[in-house]
Amino acid sequence: MPSFREIQEELPNVLETNMTPRLELRHICKRYPGVIANDDVSLSIMPGEIHAVLGENGAGKSTLMKIIYGAIRADEGEMVFDGNPIASHGPSVSRALGIEMVYQHFALFESVSVVENIALSVSGTFDLAALANRVRDVSKKYGLPIDPHRFVYNLSVGERQRVEIVRCLMQKPKLLILDEPTSVLTPQAVIKLFETLRQLAAEGCSILYISHKLDEVQVLCDSATVLRNGLITGTAKPKQSTPIELARMMVGADLPETHLDPSTTSDTPFLNVNHLTAPSDNPFGISLNDVLLSVFGGEVVGIAGVSGNGQAELISFLSGEVLFKGADTITLGGKDVGQLDAGYRREQGLAFVPEERLGRGAVPPHHLSDNAMLTGHRLGMVKNWMIQRGKANDFAAQIIRKFNVKTTGYESAANSLSGGNLQKFIVGREIELGPKVLIISQPTWGVDVGAAAFIRQALIDLSRTGAAVLIISEELDELFEVCDRLYVICQGQLSKSLDRKNTNVEEVGLLMTGLNNNSNSDNSKAF
Amino acid sequence: MFALLGHNPADTLFAFFITPLMTINGISEWLLKASPLILIGCGLAIGFRANVWNIGAEGQLVIGAVCASGVGLFYPAPESALLLPLMVIAGMAGGMVWAAIPAFLRARMNTNEILVTLMMTYIATLLLSLLVHGPWRDPDGYNYPQTALLPDAAMFELFDPMYRLNTSILITVVAVFAMWFFTERSFFGYKMSVGGAAPLAARYAGFKQSGSIWMGLLISGGLAGIAGMAEAAGPLGQLSAQISPGYGFAAIIVAFIGRLHAVGIVLGGLLLSLLYLGGEAVQLSLGLPSALTSIFQGMLLFFLLASDFLIFYRFTPSPKPTKGGVT
Numbered sequence: 047m048p049s050f051r052e053i054q055e056e057l058p059n060v061l062e063t064n065m066t067p068r069l070e071l072r073h074i075c076k077r078y079p080g081v082i083a084n085d086d087v088s089l090s091i092m093p094g095e096i097h098a099v100l101g102e103n104g105a106g107k108s109t110l111m112k113i114i115y116g117a118i119r120a121d122e123g124e125m126v127f128d129g130n131p132i133a134s135h136g137p138s139v140s141r142a143l144g145i146e147m148v149y150q151h152f153a154l155f156e157s158v159s160v161v162e163n164i165a166l167s168v169s170g171t172f173d174l175a176a177l178a179n180r181v182r183d184v185s186k187k188y189g190l191p192i193d194p195h196r197f198v199y200n201l202s203v204g205e206r207q208r209v210e211i212v213r214c215l216m217q218k219p220k221l222l223i224l225d226e227p228t229s230v231l232t233p234q235a236v237i238k239l240f241e242t243l244r245q246l247a248a249e250g251c252s253i254l255y256i257s258h259k260l261d262e263v264q265v266l267c268d269s270a271t272v273l274r275n276g277l278i279t280g281t282a283k284p285k286q287s288t289p290i291e292l293a294r295m296m297v298g299a300d301l302p303e304t305h306l307d308p309s310t311t312s313d314t315p316f317l318n319v320n321h322l323t324a325p326s327d328n329p330f331g332i333s334l335n336d337v338l339l340s341v342f343g344g345e346v347v348g349i350a351g352v353s354g355n356g357q358a359e360l361i362s363f364l365s366g367e368v369l370f371k372g373a374d375t376i377t378l379g380g381k382d383v384g385q386l387d388a389g390y391r392r393e394q395g396l397a398f399v400p401e402e403r404l405g406r407g408a409v410p411p412h413h414l415s416d417n418a419m420l421t422g423h424r425l426g427m428v429k430n431w432m433i434q435r436g437k438a439n440d441f442a443a444q445i446i447r448k449f450n451v452k453t454t455g456y457e458s459a460a461n462s463l464s465g466g467n468l469q470k471f472i473v474g475r476e477i478e479l480g481p482k483v484l485i486i487s488q489p490t491w492g493v494d495v496g497a498a499a500f501i502r503q504a505l506i507d508l509s510r511t512g513a514a515v516l517i518i519s520e521e522l523d524e525l526f527e528v529c530d531r532l533y534v535i536c537q538g539q540l541s542k543s544l545d546r547k548n549t550n551v552e553e554v555g556l557l558m559t560g561l562n563n564n565s566n567s568d569n570s571k572a573f
Numbered sequence: 574m575f576a577l578l579g580h581n582p583a584d585t586l587f588a589f590f591i592t593p594l595m596t597i598n599g600i601s602e603w604l605l606k607a608s609p610l611i612l613i614g615c616g617l618a619i620g621f622r623a624n625v626w627n628i629g630a631e632g633q634l635v636i637g638a639v640c641a642s643g644v645g646l647f648y649p650a651p652e653s654a655l656l657l658p659l660m661v662i663a664g665m666a667g668g669m670v671w672a673a674i675p676a677f678l679r680a681r682m683n684t685n686e687i688l689v690t691l692m693m694t695y696i697a698t699l700l701l702s703l704l705v706h707g708p709w710r711d712p713d714g715y716n717y718p719q720t721a722l723l724p725d726a727a728m729f730e731l732f733d734p735m736y737r738l739n740t741s742i743l744i745t746v747v748a749v750f751a752m753w754f755f756t757e758r759s760f761f762g763y764k765m766s767v768g769g770a771a772p773l774a775a776r777y778a779g780f781k782q783s784g785s786i787w788m789g790l791l792i793s794g795g796l797a798g799i800a801g802m803a804e805a806a807g808p809l810g811q812l813s814a815q816i817s818p819g820y821g822f823a824a825i826i827v828a829f830i831g832r833l834h835a836v837g838i839v840l841g842g843l844l845l846s847l848l849y850l851g852g853e854a855v856q857l858s859l860g861l862p863s864a865l866t867s868i869f870q871g872m873l874l875f876f877l878l879a880s881d882f883l884i885f886y887r888f889t890p891s892p893k894p895t896k897g898g899v900t
Binding site: 365366367387388389390391392398400402405406407408409410411412416419420421423428431432433435 | 758759760761763766767770771773774776777778779780781
């Protein structure tokens, strides 16, 4: 087993004094019908080590993490924890051992409050008040602000992730598994989280860190294992490697670079929001306050901000899923659409990719061909009220091919795809509609680097054909890579328009936290 | 269960499930009873796919029978060949109107259609009772709560004068194909299934929910109305206080046993029809109570739901309520 020996040699020397690995995986194999998720995977983590697992979507990272956590069982191989083999494995065994995991798809009950969710995973006497205080302490200590009494259904994705992390930290874990933890945090919060993780590691907790963001891995992690198609393709010490080396191991080829060509914008905005003020209809929602926004044809505009600052509300108004009383507040191609529903707006050339993939952007149990039809039916897939099945299949196949969706075919169900692959499919579908205006929320959340670069380039290309593209994202790097202009949303208020060339991460980061409301007037370009 | 009642279980099951199908008359009765179940089941399944829960098919069936019989009894030209088609239309319209009330309330005022359709069922049966005890009672009927016999032109043709099976079954056959076509091929059926499987996705794509509500209730109401009409214009030949042995409710079970698919609904309808027949048969031959039929129906639905549940969830011996316990 050459790969295994390599790993042994490459083992980090950070904590040579403690010779028993916290966790050791030996020759783990997991096969699913038609695909090998993990093929002879071996790795080991020392106490206090922060170990990155890198790989593209579908490389087998999540499967491996679920095997470690015990949520699924490996076909072959063994696991050794603190020197003791784990015989019969399951999530409850993991928790007893001190293994905690934050899933990419969260496992929270929406209808109850944060503290009640956490109470489910905490043993001991049931005392919500005391627990709420502990939640507050932990969340303050680790810089993850969260109100324990809020209801989960009101929380944004970013806030939900905080709840998940806090829940794990409550257990004082020995091994913490984090699946894409930073994708929804501000740069400042990422720094804070890294402090938290380093603090945890210094306390002896091992951390398995799954990420696509190579720069973060380089800053944070002591060692890295790279997976591709279920196989280990390499191990590295991220602090001594270059991002290009790591990316090459992940993708198996050099990464394409995004080109942001200059473009000419249309004379009038394709999408315009004029003084939109909307009080929230539930106590934990965010009220929108005097939002001014315009997106012209031929440009990519970004809205930065930590989730839960009014993005979800604004997006629902823009997409037409929630109607707005004043018809002329929102215009699409010059038409007042405030009171026209999503279907009508799509007739006008609007396309939209929501943050929630399953259940909103796609119907989970339906196969991909049906899901292609969800919004693609306008492309001649319906004739005399009848579905043209052949055309729907062709459209789905075209998306799968162009956007390199990893699936067995257009007959697989949407919920059988991994998050990133489904995202590629939905983004592909909306782009293939040839929209005049595309609104896209978290375009590359959970998508691997190669596909993310492809999606970003596709968005830019779409705008350069004359379409207006609006990206709502929490990833500043992404926004700076693709956007011509930027807005920042904080507490339901949208900042002035910022020209990408005249602003920087620090200024946007400050705006995201609600400070620095006036100092940007010099270099902003107001529309 | 049969042993408790003092009978050999094997013999009883044989009498219940096999004997009824050993004669041509038995098969005729079997199809006759399956027909309304399948017809209603098809309509209900279309609604159920879109999360529109029409529980009141029984009431729509009754109203359909009432409207159709009204036409049949009082149409000025009782020999007209148009009479039967008119009755089909009247039955369908009656059922649809009855279903339109909950549809309107749900679409406009967001009332719960389960409660409204169920309550409308009681109104319908009482209305029927009022008519057959009062103004529509047959003057020559020895005070039985039933109307006069329908004229011949108002009756479905029998395939063979020896047996009760009639041409109304053709309507059911057409309905099954139409239902399959609607759910699998039509765009409206697709929109409804999106609304049922993922309401947020339907809103995202701009499919209106109210359309699904109207369509789901009107189709199921209309088909239930036709089923009621076919009862009156078929085996009964008149309107009586006991127009249906619970077809409207049994059809809910049919729709679920059929997994809301056309083929499944046909099989489910045949199964439940057999339960009705078997129940009657053992009542006659062995003197067992008629409640057996209901018990079988109930057990069927219960086991079906239980197996659904057990397919998607599993029991774990975990002593504490952890989230990982249920996958």
